[in-house]
Amino acid sequence: MTSSALFVHAEGADWISPEPGVTRRIMVYLPEMMMVEVAFEKDAVGAAHSHPHIQASYIAEGSFAVTIDGKTEVLKKGGSFIVPPDLVHGVKALEKGRLIDTFTPHRAEFLK
Template sequence: MKRYTLLDNGSKWTEVTRGVRRKLIHTENLMMVIVEFNNGPATIPDPFHSHHHEQVSYVAEGELILFIEGVGKQQLKKGEMFAIPSGLPHTIQTLTPVVRIIDSFYPIRKEFLQ
């Protein structure tokens, strides 16, 4: 594995589901993912999910509601951030036509590389 990447021109957008795509870069242990939702605003939240990865996220564009099981919900807009500990169920609901989030995961989400 290369020790560094200055510019990742090889990273391409991958369609996750209709209206949702992602692009990523990673090292051995850390992953950054740009997730773009072009299917909003959503009438209901996405299903809850959890993972063993720690996650910190930055809202780069749009507005959303973050739902964290057992904690509550919080409306977030461009420029705001949130953190999700390992194993905590969470989801979002987009409030604007386009939402772009920059997620960082530790350790990397190996399933995103397939």
């Protein structure tokens, strides 16, 4: 997929596994924004981390314990959260689930 793709079919995106029980695929991106689907097995953890990008996430399936800047809240399907730049954040899947993450600007390291 190139950054100029305006339409991306699900079968055109490759899945990678950045952490045990976690897989992700880039759905679409431009330099200013990126959308990523992230699938979690039950009890899988998206380790605490930070980055300079703004991140907005939508819970498409399942439920997650989401921690942002030391505060944890449980969010279920249909919930969402936003992470300002450089705040430490992470998630734990309380059941099998999927997040749709949007980053601005795009995560160049995801393209390597």
